[in-house]
Amino acid sequence: MMQHDDNQKNLLLAIVLSIGVLLFWQFYYAGPKMQQERDRLARQQQEQTQQAPGTQAPGQPAATPGSPPVAAPGAAPGAPSAVPGAAAPAGAVHTRETAIKSSPRVTIATPSLTGSISLKGGRIDDLVLVKYREQVDPTSPHVVLFSPADAPNAYFAEHGWVAAGGSTAKLPARDTVWTAETTGPLTPATPPRLTWDNGEGLTFRRTISVDNDYMFTVRDEVENKSQTSQSLFPYARIYRVGTPKLEGFYILHEGLIGVIGDHGLQEIKYADVLKEGGSKTIDKATGGWLGITDKYWAAAVVPSQTGEYRASFLGIPGSPGQREAFQTDYLASSITVAPGATAAAEGHLFAGAKQVNLIDSYSEALKIKKFDLLVDWGWFYFITKPLFHLIHWLAGWFASIGISANFGMAILATTVLVKAVFFPLANKSYESMAKMKNLQPEMEKLRERYKDDRAKQQQELMGLYKKEKINPLAGCLPIVLQIPVFFALYKVLFVTIDMRHAPFYGWIKDLSSPDPTSLFNLFGLLPYAVPQFLHVGAWPIIMGMTMWVQMQLNPQQPDPIQQRIFNWMPVLFTFLLASFPAGLVIYWAWNNVLSLLQQYAIMRKNNTEVHLWKNLGVEKWLAARRAANDKK
Template identity: 50%
Template sequence: MTEQRNLILAIVLSIAIMLGFQLLFAPDQPPPQPETSEAAPDAVAPAPGSPVPLAPAQPQAPTVVDRQAALAQAERVRIDTPRLHGSINLHGGRLDDLTLIDYRETPDPNSPEIRLLNPVGSATPYFAEFGWTPADPSIPVPGPDTVWSAEGNMLRPDSPVVLTWDNGQGLIFVRRFEVDENYMFTITQTVENQGEAPVTLYPYGLASRVSRPATEGFFILHEGPIGVFNGTLREPSYSDLAEQGRIEHTSTGGWIGITDKYWLVALAPNQDEEVRATFSHRRPAGAEERFQFDYLGAGQQVAPGETITNTGRLFAGAKELDLLDGYSEQYGIDRFDLAIDFGWFYFMTKPFFQLLKIIYDAVGNFGIAILIITVLIKAILFPLANKSYKAMTKMKALQPELKKLQERFKDDKMRLNQEMMALYKREKVNPVSGCLPVLVQIPIFFALYKVLFVTIEMRHAPFFGWIQDLSAPDPTSIFNLFGLIPWDPPSFLMIGIWPLIMGFTMWLQQRLNPQPTDPIQVKMFQILPIVFTFLLATFPAGLVIYWAWSNSLSILQQWIIMRRAGVKI
């Protein structure tokens, strides 16, 4: 029974791994949040040589207002690009209003745009700003309560906006905002010294987020603080940061930010300068958590009659792989593509997605691209699978002989195994080779699972018919007759059409394989298609479609081999 033990071991291993993701790495419950939250305090600019505080720079009203009402509380400069809507707040000179034109909250194209940045006073403030902090604290520098003068009334890719502020003591501060056609902002800061004494200033960039967002909570996906420092990726969790309060890195080049599943806000300082990058956390009494990430550059002295300049960049948008790779090459931002969590098998998952994307660009449908890439995988693995299926065909042809041996030596297990091994050797059959197709599919299965789970290109990507989001489970269920009965089954009963197709193909393929001679093993194999149907029903529809299609191709290949070998099907 060696061949059955090995096959069972392979299948049990597959189930254990998938159940591990579903059970051991199930989403954690999000931390409880107060029913009402006070308005967010403004972040405070970093001071050289001291921790970056997360405290109010000015008194804030204890009430939360509607987002539109919060936006109306200050004069603004509009942002209007092919992919972004938003505005720059002239009170503080910060970016605190940004929505993504190409991405909606639901697959409905009329649903609201994804809101990425929000102003202070709204329920979940999230904003970014750049500035200077002085070596001499008595020197006035622009802060969150500074009202800037704007040159230009709208920020577009071909139309920058310049903000100006005079500190009244001889220093003229200028912030020039530029944006490309996607999600990268370039902020160039200059300071002109019209006074009589030299001044030392430290450039900084920061982004502040109030309240911990809801996350997927899966082990295979990082959401939260993230950055690359001196070529090394760092991914502390929200909980790690809350426990430590402050995590600091010194780095030349790299970037720092906070990532959601599909969205990223990240700061990229001048890649040739050493900066001190910091993640910070604070939870004031009676208020929500505050997370901040920032960088502080080296001091620059501006002599009387001279001007100093510093440039920083802000990425605020969707984590599109081609875009991140392009920014990495264009601006030299180190390993920017790691903002997408391709995981430990990055070397396989990223190329897998890139190939899928190439096929998609040709056919225009990710579901069709999955079907095509499955055929390509089958073609690459054809020699191995063909050898395996031929071995399984020989095993099936030997079933009558195996049953005779079992009847003859049913009371002597050791002798039975010896006779079976002798039969395999005589017929030149390798009982282990039948497990190879199952084992080979495991890394491919998880590479596709990772691609479907983390890449934004799969979000809301339709297939045909009822599958309007390949990254989400099949929305139909046999328990309400696929929508004919007006009842919403619980999640564990959402057994849709595609999981049923997958389960049927698995059962059909099982019928072509050599059947166990042990009645207990027979029953075990009979329930496996049912188990996998319920299990995969909660997985992304794209993955279930891949599995069903892969099974169908395997059935066709195995059927042809068996027909040629003259084995009764």
């Protein structure tokens, strides 16, 4: 069971596990996903090019999407079966700018957002994130989050009312033009109020307020001046047309998301919700939220945390001349408005950047159930989130002492701290491996003596371990324990927005993007672009070199094939990590350097031979120099 070199067995195990994950991601997930995305964009471009004038434009919401007929929670018979959908208006326009101009609007102007609310439909359908840009270049466009229903990439939030089945009451619809009681813009200090009278005794008022960041509060009121009671159901939805550009990493969820009461976290990918049976409805939930998430941005509607509601996750497949669409919505319990009375419903809308501390503050202040899961913390939540807070605190500390590359430095400092925490385990691991190595001659003798009796051989080996107080598993255990921490730190650096457009020293201007340089054009000295599969930057090469040097601490393998595998391993990792965000590659390279120094120190402490200089040829070079000097 034990191989001839247990030290190398542990190292090989760690490398095989790491390379297995990377190969799986590269060849079975990321590659096919990227090809699917390219094919989808090509089809989309072809459809837009071939579309005839006067037909429905790609990017328009599908007609009347809805969920399967299910009675509304807590409602009387005849309750609506679904939240209403949106249909593309006749003569739909084809640019975002003209779509915005096609309806009267109330301007939005906050420290974090600009845009407008459409008075036609009373929707929040025009949002731009003024603190974020598409590229590192400070002159690049700001990130656009919401766009109107008539725009090519429609994406908006809508609140409203649904009447009970059989009711003939006129309610605000997608084409309803509301009246703004105030002319000023929506700011944190000046929430506008919209009104609409149905001419049958019902007056609707909508007050929309927003804070300095990304949380809207939408309060809908109904005044009943008629002679009969009205039962109405509040609803809210997020609607998106077309599958956006996806990152395509297996560790990141992009698509429909929500925490639906006691049903917990729901994550449905765009492709999955479009499949037959992919749409999902959950009835009688209390507490939670639902929406659509990208890597760094999200939109989510938040119902009352005390009342029951029905949640739906919908996918509407595309058709010729029309793209696929996605909707998440909730339908709350009915509200009865007696004659002469006024009733109200209130909900929240988050639309913006997924800043961890901001989302946590909303979760606490508004008592939103598990709102922090809007950030994809993954399985190791209990490790991932504390690691984020550590990095965030360190970044703030470095910034306070005037270090510009504060987030990159926080990554390096966190790696040092993690190494320090695991040092006792690593020390025991290396000590165990050192003792095992010193026992190699005795172990070889036992294997040779009992080579025809495997049971006896194992018995004698176990006796030798017991005599020398060695645990053969001690070398593997620290590696196994560190895997969740490594994965959690990797996920923090990948999914949180802090690394986006964060600079580092030298040529790295954005830690969230791959190293922009390439070996194959001499790092920009030669005037030609390099194909993507050959794009190997300076930091991936540094990472590969540190990995190769670390492997040279151990003796050469007696098996030539195994030695060739070890020799090529750093090269393979260099190419695999070339497309990773630079921040992750820098972390990996720095982790290799710390591991190298740690292993070297422990090996020297335990009087274990360090093969580094021998493997690098330094000893031969020094011997040759001495011989040459002696001849002189």
